[in-house]
Amino acid sequence: MEQNKKKVGFYGGTIGPWLPMLAMIVLMIVSTITKTGGLNRVVLIAFACLALGFFLCKDKKNYGSVTLKGLLNPMLGTIIMAYILAGVLAQLMRQSGIIDALIWAVSKLGLNTGFLPLIGFVVCMLISTSCGTSTGSVAAVAPVLIPLAYSLNVDVGLMCGAIISGAIFGDNLAPISDTTISSALTQEAKLADVVRTRFPYAAISAGVSAVLFVIFGLSMSTGVPTGLTLDGSTARSLVLLVLPVLMVIMMRKGWDLVSTLITCNVLGIVLNLVLGCIPMEKMLDASGPVVAGMSGMMILVLYVLLLFQMLEILNASGAFDKLNAGLLKLCKTPRSGELVCYLAASLGSFATGGSGIAILFFGSVVRTITKTFGIDRCRGANILDGVACGATGIMPYGNPMLVSLGVVLALEGINPNFSFLNVIPYTFHCWGLLLIFLISILTGIGRRFEKKSEVADGANS
DSSP, X not given: OHHHXXXXXXXXXXXXXXXXXXXXXXXXXXXXXXXXXXXHHHHHHHHHHHHHHXXXXXXXXXXXXXXXXXXXXXXXXXXXXXXXXXXXXXXXXXXXXXXXXXHHHHHHHTOOGGGHHHHHHHHHHHHHHHHOOHHHHHHHHHHHHHHHHHHTTOOHHHHHHHHHHHHHHHHHHOTTOHHHHHHHHHTTOOHHHHHHHHHHHHHHHHHHHHHHHHHHHHHSSOSSOOSOOOOSTTGGGGGGGXXXXXHXXXXXXXXXXXXXXXXXXXHHHHHHHHHTSSOHHHHTSTTSHHHHHHHHTHHHHHHHHHHHHHHHHHHHHTHHHHHHHHHHTTOOSHHHHHHHHHHHHHHHHHHHTSHHHXXXXXXXHHHHHHHHHTBOHHHHHHHHHHHHXXXXXXXXXXXXXHHHXXXXXXXXXXXXXXXXXXXXXXXXXXXXXXHHXXXXXXXXXXXXXXXXXXXXXXXXX
């Protein structure tokens, strides 16, 4: 037991355990700026940085055993299965002919294609708020709307930004979201109070984002599609739009993401066969939706495996514990305390690759700070969740971004150098959450202090 509790040593002092993660972030940004990006390059970078951790580790003999513990994280299995099943669903939708059918429908309605990003944003808001997951919302909407936007000459980066923004809205606000629940529990707050006090921040950011999606959408599209020669023969595939609706209903009823995706995939296979959209021989072929969907997501699976091993370096070395202690020393006033909470949530998301893990890692630190200054526990929960979700939406290696990029890079004829830099400027709601909470902290707007009786209630809850 004593050996298991012993921290793993790394060369480089305090920053040593962080060097692999920092190197990965820097290399990803550099490779993208130099137009050598792409998901394949991301895996190579992650592998190189994991190897860097080996050379920095003092106990090289047991380095493999240490990092492999990261693969025991129960969240890892869910993420991998979600990627694989989302890939199959994406191929079932795409190969059914639904994209041509949607283009045909849009041409018949005469809608201005510039409104498509707004539609994507609103649809993803509704789905994510209903099911409480950003990754699931992107998996449901991206396979339909991203190829549609590409076919209608709508900027794909803008479309991805709209989808991610809508997905983050619900992830941040939905009562059934893991981040909402985690932020409330770690801050000893009531879930209903957290959602109620969080809504104004989310609503303001979403309202501004909606306006921006209309402005940019109208300025970055060709308007009403012209010259389309589709005859509507693929219109029967529009029935498959029931699948995203089913996802919302099932997750609303308490089904988990993997079970929901399995159900939707099975139903998608049946509908494609019954409607004649995909024949049986194609369904079973290596290039068919099932095999192609799984194999197409393997690069993401490899990256996630490497990422979780790198995260274990931070756990085993005690780097996260030291970071927590250092952050507490920076707090002098309620404002500086909230700024530290903001910093912890944002850095935590970038370091761990997602909002949920960051909230769990730094929730105790945020609660300690809010207790120290008597800051309302809902305030702490909202800063923690809003900033963590906002940061997750703009990070290059966050789940929403990776799923979106996976769908984009599967498009025929897409620029192979398309990367997160084409998307990040348009994740308006994510930037909005980061900005609105920063302004709130600096100005003190929305800051509320607890009474002694409320603090006592929290301690007894």
